[in-house]
Amino acid sequence: MKPAADKREGDGASPLGRWPVRRVFFRPDRGAAPETDLPAIALRPTDGWCDDAGAPDYYNRLVTLPCRVSHERLWREDGLYDLFVELGYNDDPPEPGKGSAIFLHIARAGYLPTEGCVALAEADLRAVLGRLGTGSVIEIRA
Numbered sequence: 023m024k025p026a027a028d029k030r031e032g033d034g035a036s037p038l039g040r041w042p043v044r045r046v047f048f049r050p051d052r053g054a055a056p057e058t059d060l061p062a063i064a065l066r067p068t069d070g071w072c073d074d075a076g077a078p079d080y081y082n083r084l085v086t087l088p089c090r091v092s093h094e095r096l097w098r099e100d101g102l103y104d105l106f107v108e109l110g111y112n113d114d115p116p117e118p119g120k121g122s123a124i125f126l127h128i129a130r131a132g133y134l135p136t137e138g139c140v141a142l143a144e145a146d147l148r149a150v151l152g153r154l155g156t157g158s159v160i161e162i163r164a
Contacts, residue, residue, distance in 0.1 A: 024135070025164045029112070029121040031075050036138050037121060040159045042110035046151060047096065049104045056105060056148050059155030065103070069096040075118035082113055082122035094123055102128050105147055109140075109160055126150075126160060 026035030045061040047069075048054075055062045067087075072080035074092035085093055096103050106127035112120045121138065129141035140162065142150065 024138075025162060029138070031073065031119050031121050033121070034135070034137055036136075036140060036162050037111050037124060038162055038164060039111075040161045041124065043126075043154050043158045043160060044108040044110050044113070046105070046107050047103070048106075049097070052101070052104045053144075056151040058151040060107070060151065060158075065096055067097045070094060071096060071123045073122045078116070078118055081118050082116035100130075102130065102141070104128055105144060105151075106139075107147075107151070107154070107160075 024035045025038050026033060027038050029035055029037035043060060045063055046056055046058055047063050047065050048056060050064040070085045070087045070089055070093035072083050072085045072091055072093045075081055077091040080091050087095065106125040109124045109126060111124040112122065125139045126147065127139055127141055128144045128147060133141065140160065
C-alpha cells in the first residue's frame with residue numbers, strides 16, 4: 023500500500039485518514055452474504071463504479087452498466103471484488119479528481135499492491151466484517 027495525504031484519481035495511493043464504512047457488496051454466485059451489521063448488497067453483473075472526474079453526477083458512485091462514462095466493472099473474474107466494503111472516502115459530496123472507489127476488498131495472491139484500496143485475505147475480511155457496523159471506521163496510516 024502506498025499511502026497519500028493528497029490523494030488523486032489514478033495515483034495508485036491509499037488516502038490517509040479515518041474513513042467510515044458504508045456498505046458491503048458480495049457476489050452471490052461465489053459466496054454467502056457476510057455476517058455483519060453493515061448493509062449487504064448482492065452484486066449484479068451490471069454493477070460498476072464511476073471513476074470519471076469529468077462526470078460529476080456519477081463520479082465516485084455506483085452505476086449501472088452499460089454506462090456512458092468511465093467506470094470500473096465490479097463483477098470481476100479475478101475474485102478481488104467477490105466481497106468488498108465501500109469506504110466513505112470522497113463521497114460526501116464527491117470532489118472530482120480527488121479519487122474514487124476506495125474499497126476494503128479481497129487481496130491478490132502474495133498481497134500484491136492495489137490501485138489504492140486496502141486488501142485482506144477473504145477469511146480475514148469476513149472476520150473483520152463480523153465486527154463492523156454502522157458508525158465503524160477504517161483508519162489508513164502511513
